[in-house]
Amino acid sequence: MIYLLLIYEFFKIGLFSFGGGYATIPFLYNISETYGWYSVKELTHMIAIASITPGPVGINVATYAGLKTAGVLGSIVATIAEILPSFILVIIVSKLLKKYSENFCVKSLLETLKPISCALLISVGIELLKTELFNIKALILLSVLLLLSIKSKKDTIFYMVIAGVCGALIYLFNPL
Amino acid sequence: MPLLKLFLIFVKIGAILLGGGYVILPILQNEFTEKRKIISQNDLVEYFALAQSLPGIVAANISMFIGYRLHGKSGALTAMLGVIFVPFICIILLASVLNIFLDNRIVQGIMWGVGIAVIALIMLSAGEIWKNSKRNLFFSSIFLLSLIALLIFKLSPVLVIIIFSTLGVIIKLLGRCRK
Known part of the structure; x- marks a missing residue:
């Protein structure tokens, strides 16, 4: 039953992804490798679309992945399943607010999650680079984007637009 | 604040939320602190920190915190459904036309x-x-x-x-x- 699997996988994402929408990508990559519901190339398309539509990227990409896997009902199931764990946690935390934020175990847990999220992001960045995108043009564009960020961190949209325009020009004048 | 009003505010927030979840903080500041004066700047920042330290999507988490503060559990649910409303429709629509354009x-x-x-x-x-x-x-x-x-x-x-x-x-x- 695909819907049960979807609920299970996206509930896990909602429960275990820390630090913003892009933190869900390693899990989505893992799903694509385990179940093959969508290819890695489709995943990059999904992330791209999720980033240029309004709304939180992590939720958009869940909606899209659910849609790809099991149609509109799949997208509803995936989206709700991903938010459910934090919905429960928000209600619990709202009640216990501040009581435990100074607790030593809670503080160490939060501190440990930082390097782990960092490693998760780097690993998925490397995995994405390893796919068919890996060529000299991709590397140049990536370096340019990263260099642009050194001077000052811009809006997400800024990188998307620059990269989209560059991509369109490269494909138009120099078919790969 | 009635639930419907809360829902509509979060629908609007979801619709203008471009460029990642972190953009939501200034939007919430504008809606709830400056315009309506129902949540203080301090509380908002605290919710933001909490939303970041919980698992899941930061923008959804902070919306649910605010919903809960204003209307309890049903408020949290309303805020969550509101903030994903427009993005959800956008994704469904875009995904269905994307395949037509992918040959271009x-x-x-x-x-x-x-x-x-x-x-x-x-x-x-x-x-x-x-x-x-x-x-x-x-x-x-x-x-x-x-x-x-x-x-x-x-x-x-x-x-x-x-x-x-x-x-x-x-x-x-x-x-x-x-x-």
């Missing part, structure tokens, strides 16, 4: 380029965490061990989080005992 060379180019930008954004978001943490021996070793577990041993993200967060807390507890 320019669209292929744009998707390729945006795909590269996504990799850059993932790297930058890792860099953000790197910059905002105390980079000591503890940080570096947990970071390197997790990276090796992921890339070489191909452990699943969930397993890596469970193993290394447990390890991290144990190390911290031992460190405190020795002091």
Whole structure:
């Protein structure tokens, strides 16, 4: 039953992804490798679309992945399943607010999650680079984007637009 | 504030939320602190920190915190449904037309380029965490061990989080005992 699997996988994402929408990508990559519901190339398309539509990227990409896997009902199931764990946690935390934020175990847990999220992001960045995108043009564009960020961190949209325009020009004048 | 009103406010917030979840803080500030004066700046920042330290999507988390504050459980549910309403419809619509356009060379180019930008954004978001943490021996070793577990041993993200967060807390507890 695909819907049960979807609920299970996206509930896990909602429960275990820390630090913003892009933190869900390693899990989505893992799903694509385990179940093959969508290819890695489709995943990059999904992330791209999720980033240029309004709304939180992590939720958009869940909606899209659910849609790809099991149609509109799949997208509803995936989206709700991903938010459910934090919905429960928000209600619990709202009640216990501040009581435990100074607790030593809670503080160490939060501190440990930082390097782990960092490693998760780097690993998925490397995995994405390893796919068919890996060529000299991709590397140049990536370096340019990263260099642009050194001077000052811009809006997400800024990188998307620059990269989209560059991509369109490269494909138009120099078919790969 | 009636639930319908709360819902409509979050529908609007979801619709103008472009460029990642972090943009939501200034939007909420404008809606709830400046315009309606029902949530103080301090509370908002505290909700934001909490939303970030909980698992899940930051923008959804903070919306639910505010919904809960204003209307309890049904408020949290209403805020959550409101904030994903417009994005959900956008994704369904865009996904259904994307396949038609994917044969177009320019669209292929744009998707390729945006795909590269996504990799850059993932790297930058890792860099953000790197910059905002105390980079000591503890940080570096947990970071390197997790990276090796992921890339070489191909452990699943969930397993890596469970193993290394447990390890991290144990190390911290031992460190405190020795002091």
